[in-house]
Amino acid sequence: MFDVSELIETDSHIEADRGFGIQAIREGILRANLARLRPVDQPSKAQLEAWRVATNASEWFQAEDGLIVRCNEAMSRDTRRANERTVKPLIEELETRCRGPVLLEGVDPPWMLKKLIDAQTPIDFQSFHQRVLVLQADWNEFLDGLAYVDLGEGLGDERFKWFVGDEASERLLGWVCGRLDDAPPAMVVQNPMVRTKALPDSTALMHEIDVRWLKNESELVQFMKGRSVGSRAWWSKRFGQAGQEQEPLRVLIPTARHSTYLKYAAADLAQAFTDLGCNCQVQLEQDDSQILSKNTHLRSVHEFDPDLIVTINYPRCKLGEHIPKDIPHICWVQDAMAHLFDWKIGELIGEMDFVVGMVKPELIDQFGYPAEQTRWMPMVASKAKFGHEPIDEGFDSEIAWVTHQSEHPDLFRDRLVGNMKVNAPAAAKTFAKLLDDVEQLVTTITTQNLRTHIDSLIDQAFFPNGVPEGARAIRTSMYNDMVNPYAERVFRHQAAQWAANIAVRRGWRFKLYGKGWEEHPQLAKFAAGPLEHGDELGACYRNSVVQIHASINQVVHQRVSECLLSGGLPICRAISNSFGYANLMVCVSADLEYDKDLMTQGVRTPWYVEIDSCPQASDLIEHLRRLEICDEQLYADGKMKWSDETLALARERLGVSEQRETAEMVVSMSDLYFTNEAQLEVIIERAIGDKAARNRRICKGVEQMPRALTTDGIAESMLKMIRTKLDQA
Structure with missing residues (x-):
C-alpha cells in the first residue's frame, strides 16, 4: 500500500473571508465537474438534495486566492500541501513508466485526485494513460470533494472508474475480477481525510484482489503442468505437415499497444503468417489505460494452444516461468534493450528458443546466446499495407520526415545526466562530459568510423584500463541505452535543421510528422502532427517529393522500405559506417x-x-x-x-x-545518400526538377527490394529457421 501516514499540516496563513454566496459558488463548481462524468456515474436528485442538507451543516470559506476550505473539529483548514506532498512520489513514478491501476479511496479533499488527473503520461509511452479506480463509500463526501475546485476536462477521461455509495467495494471488486487479463491495481492510496471508509476499505480490497489473482494463476499453472509436452520429433512433424496433413500452425504474438511501432509490427507479422496459411492471434491491450496481467500469457497458451510464440524484444523467460518450454518461441529483436544483454538470459535460452532480428554480435560473443539459434534479420515493411504507385503531381510538401524523436538533444542530454545523478552521482560529471564529446563528434563527423570513435570515448571516460568481466553488461547498457540514443538524436536533429534551412532558403515546404515537434524551439513551425500507421502514413510518404531518413545505426530501415513501397522517394543521411x-x-x-x-x-x-x-x-x-x-x-x-x-x-x-540481400540493397541506394547540407539540397532539387526521373528511381528501388526486407519474407525465414533446426534432431 502506498504510504500516506505522514501528519497533515495546518496552514495558518490563509486569510478566510466567509461570503454569503459560498454555497452557490460550490454548487457551480460541482455542476461543472459532474457534467464531465458519464450519466451512469451521476448522483440521483435525492443524493444531491441530501448533500445540500449535509454540506450546510459545515462551515465553508473562500480564501483570498479563491481556494475553498472547510473548518470544523474533524478537519484542518488546509490539507492541500500535505496531500500533494504525500502523493508526489507516486506521481513521479507514474510519469516514468506504465503501471497497473491506482486505487484511490476518498476524494474529499480532492488534491490527490487532481494530481492524478494532471499527471503527465510516461515520456517513453506517450499513448499510455494511467487508469485510476476511485472508491468512495459516502455520496456526500464524494460530492464535497467535487465542489472544491474545477478539476478540468481530464475528470471525464475513460481511464477513471468511479465506485461510489452503497456496495461500492463489492462493485469495484467485481469490476476488477471480471477483467482477469488486466493487471490488478499496482498501488493503493487512501486519502487520510476520508471520514467514512468503504467496507471493505481499499487496503482490504487489495488483499482480496491479490488472493483471487493468485488463485487464478495457480489454476492456470495447473493447466500448464497438465498439458501434453511435445517431443522434438513431434514438433518436427507438426511444422513439416501443417496445412497439409494437419491443421494450420497456430501462432501467438503477444505485443504492446503502448509502443506504436511494436503494435503495428506485430499486426503486420500476424498478417504475413496468416497469408502463409497460419492461424494467428495477437495479444494486445484493448485501450490506452490497460496493462495486461502476467496471467494473460498463460491464459492465451491454455486457450489458444499455440504451435509458435513470437514476442518482440522479449525472450521466453520474460513471459513468466510457467510458459511451456517445449513450444517453439522466437524473440524478434527490434531494439538493443538492456534486458537482452545479460548472461543470465543467454543461459536460459533452451533448445526450442530462437532469437532473430537486430541481433548484435555481443549477444553471442559476450552474453552466451547460442549462435545456431540466433540469426540476424533486417527490419521489414509490409508490402500489402504500403503497396502503391508514385504520383507526379499534387504534392503537399517538397520535404517531409516522419519521426517521433522530437525531444531536443539538449533536453534529452539533461534528462540522461539527471538520471545519472540519481543512479550514480559520482559518475555524473564524467558522463556529462562524455555526452558533450559525443555531440562534437557526431556534428563534425567526416571519414571516421563513428561507432569506433564513440566506443573509444566511452572507454577513455569510464574504462581506461579495459572493461572488467563483471562490467560488460554495464558497458553495453551505457552504449545501447544512453550514449547511442543521444548520438542518434543529435544526428537526426542536425539533419532536420539542414532541411529547415534549405526549405526557408529555397521557399520549399517542409513537414515534420510525429509527436512533440510543435514544442521544438527551432523547428516547431514545421510540425505537422502524428500519423496513423497505414493509409495515412503511406499517403504522407507518397505526397512529399522526398522523405528524409537519418540514423547512425541503419541506413536501410523499415521507414525506407515503407516509403519506397508507398510510392515515395527516401533520401538517407549516411556516414562511413553505412x-x-x-x-x-x-x-x-x-x-x-x-x-x-x-x-x-x-x-x-x-x-x-x-x-x-x-x-x-x-x-x-x-x-x-x-x-x-x-x-x-x-x-x-x-x-x-x-x-x-x-x-x-x-x-x-x-x-x-x-x-547479403540487405547489403546489396544498401549499395544499390547509394545515389540517394547525403552527408551534409549541400548534398541534401542537391538531391532535393534534382527530385523536384525531374519528377519522371524521381518516379523511375522509386520503381527501381521497389524492384530491387529483396523479399527479406518485407514482413512476408521474415515470416518465411522464421518458419524455415525453426523447421531446419527441428529437422536436425
Missing part, C-alpha cells in the same frame, strides 16, 4: 591476393585487391568520395585491404541470405 557491408561484399566477391611480407612486418591486413582492377572496389571508393567520407590514407597505395578476421566475418555474415 558502407560497412559494402566493404564486406567487396571482400567476399573479389579475387583477393595475399601479401606474406606484410604479415612478417606485423601488418594485420595481408589480404588485398588492386582498386583499379576491381569494379566493386572502384565503385565503393567512388561512392565514398562523392559523399566526402572517403579516408584517402587507407587507399593511398591503390589497394583495399582486409585482415584474416574481417575476411572470416565477411564470409560468415554474407553467407546468410538476409544479410
